[in-house]
Each structure stands twice: as structure tokens, then as C-alpha cells.
């Protein structure tokens with residue numbers, strides 16, 4: 001049977017399978033295929049963001065023999081009229097599963113949680129994801145199945161990260177972004193990671209060991225405690241430091257860097273000039289923001305003008321991409337600004 005396929009090398013197959021599965025994109029009715037050194041995953045539609053490695057193409061697949069549950073939705077005990085509303089996508093953070101449910105399904109949360117606990121290999125705890133809130137961007141959570149704490153160890157791009165969903169921000173949906181930024185780092189760079197959370201950007205860069213120094217800053221003490229553990233584990237040579245401070249007090253005395261990261265999509269724009277001022281001529285600034293799809297070009301111009309009015313450039317946009325859709329009208333966008 002013909003289907004859309006995610007085509008990746010064998011090396012990237014396991015990570016791709018996991019990503020497609022949690023996004024609800026993997027077709028469970030067809031067998032995974034192989035072509036030489038490439039693995040072909042049958043998918044229900046194109047991924048929201050391009051594959052980090054690999055392509056989306058069409059291929060022939062063999063139908064799978066029917067052998068039980070292919071999705072957690074096959075295991076959920078809910079009245080038939082609710083079945084269509086069951087979300088296909090969920091997130092996995094270490095041994096914790098997070099799902100967003102529409103109001104109508106809330107009375108059936110226990111049934112959904114039990115099905116996820118049974119379906120996701122190694123799952124220990126299932127929580128309702130109520131979105132991130134407040135200055136520290138901490139996720140509202142409600143336990144719906146399983147037991148134990150909201151802290152866990154999460155594997156991402158070959159790194160192990162300590163996270164505590166109750167006390168510090170973390171999103172498994174940024175895994176590709178963390179790796180992409182780290183891949184850009186050149187030998188000898190000094191990197192400043194503003195609003196670092198538990199330090200995933202900084203940990204990737206420390207692990208890759210090309211930067212001469214990586215300084216990660218956040219105003220949430222719990223996030224910094226976790227970031228310190230994550231940086232020490234990623235690269236025990238001491239090139240990564242995590243500092244408890246606010247951007248507004250840290251940036252003016254941070255010194256210059258070749259690369260800065262600012263991932264604070266709600267309201268972080270007010271720090272763009274002070275973070276931009278830490279970037280040396282020839283350096284880069286990775287910046288994230290929620291943007292209305294209808295206003296991409298004017299918004300980009302506004303950001304560049306805002307930077308140039310405070311930090312002499314010229315500044316250019318070397319890259320702009322959608323990290324993931326956020327709402328019916330907005331995407332989370334990633335920019336890479338370069339200072340000439």
C-alpha cells in the first residue's frame with residue numbers, strides 16, 4: 001500500500017521513530033520498510049517541522065498483520081462518542097507521559113491515563129499538561145495515572161538531562177532545536193545561554209566540546225540547580241557554568257560572546273537589545289518568539305530595527321524557521337541574527 005514515508009538513515013531511525021510516535025504521525029497499520037541503509041517509516045501526514053535528518057517521500061509498504069493495540073487509543077475505555085476526540089499526540093519526558101485533553105474528555109482522564117501507562121514502554125506516571133505559566137514558565141500538572149515524583153531523567157540526542165516538571169521548565173518538543181543550535185557552534189566560541197531553564201541548549205554545546213566557555217543563566221533557583229547537574233554530566237571538564245541571575249542584571253556585565261541564545265518566547269523580546277549587546281561583531285544570536293503567521297515579514301523587520309537602534313550592526317537574519325505550531329494562528333519561530 002502506498003503511503004507518505006519518513007526516510008532516514010539507520011543511525012537516526014530510533015530517535016525518528018520516537019518523535020513520530022509521540023506526535024501521533026506513525027502509521028501502525030503498515031510495516032516499517034528498509035532500502036539499503038535507509039529506514040522508511042509510514043506516516044499519516046507530514047511532520048509539523050521538517051525532519052532534522054531525512055526526507056518525507058512516498059513509498060510502497062506491506063500491511064501489518066493485526067496483532068493488538070497499535071495506539072493508546074485502542075486501549076482506552078471511553079464511550080464511543082468520545083473516541084474521535086482522543087488526542088493522537090502526547091509527550092514523553094523520561095518515564096513521565098504528558099497529555100493535553102479537551103474539557104469534554106476530562107471526566108475520562110483516568111481511562112486515558114491508564115491506557116497510556118499500559119501503552120508507553122517504561123511509563124511510570126501520566127499527567128494532564130495544563131500549559132506553562134508565570135515567570136518561571138512552570139507547567140501546570142495533574143496526575144491522572146501512575147505514581148512517584150515529577151522529577152525524572154530524560155534522554156535527548158544522546159544526552160541525559162535531569163528534569164523536574166513541577167519546579168522548572170522543560171519541553172521535549174525542543175530536542176531538535178537544542179541539537180541544531182549546538183551544531184552551529186564553532187571551535188573556541190564563548191556562548192551565553194540566557195533563560196537557560198535546566199540547561200538543555202548549554203548541555204548539548206558542552207557535550208560537543210567545541211566552545212571554549214558556556215555560561216547559562218536563569219532566575220529560577222530550581223532550574224539552575226538542575227542545569228548545574230546537567231552541565232557537569234554533559235562535560236565534566238568545567239567549560240560549562242550555570243549562574244542564578246536575572247537577564248536584566250546579568251547581561252550588562254556578562255562580557256562579549258560569539259553566540260547568545262534567548263529562548264523566552266513569552267515576553268523575552270524586552271531583553272533582545274541587552275542580550276544583543278553581548279554579541280561581538282561577527283557573532284550570532286538565536287532568538288525564539290511566538291509569531292502570528294500573517295505578520296512574519298513586518299515582525300522580522302521590527303526585530304532587526306529594534307536591535308539596530310540599540311546595538312550597532314548591521315544585523316541580518318541568517319535563518320528563520322518554524323520550531324512548532326503553537327495555536328491556530330501562531331507558530332513558535334526560531335531566528336538566527338548575525339551581527340556584522
Ligand SMILES: C[S@@+](CC[C@H](N)C(=O)[O-])C[C@H]1O[C@@H](n2cnc3c(N)ncnc32)[C@H](O)[C@@H]1O
Nearest residue numbers: 135136137169195196197218219220246247263
Ligand atoms: C521557555 S523557558 C526556556 C528554557 C530553556 N532555554 C529550554 O530550552 O528548555 C524560559 C526560562 O526563562 C526563565 N526566565 C524568565 N524570566 C527570566 C529573567 N528575567 N531572567 C532570567 N531567566 C528568566 C524561566 O525561569 C525559564 O526557565
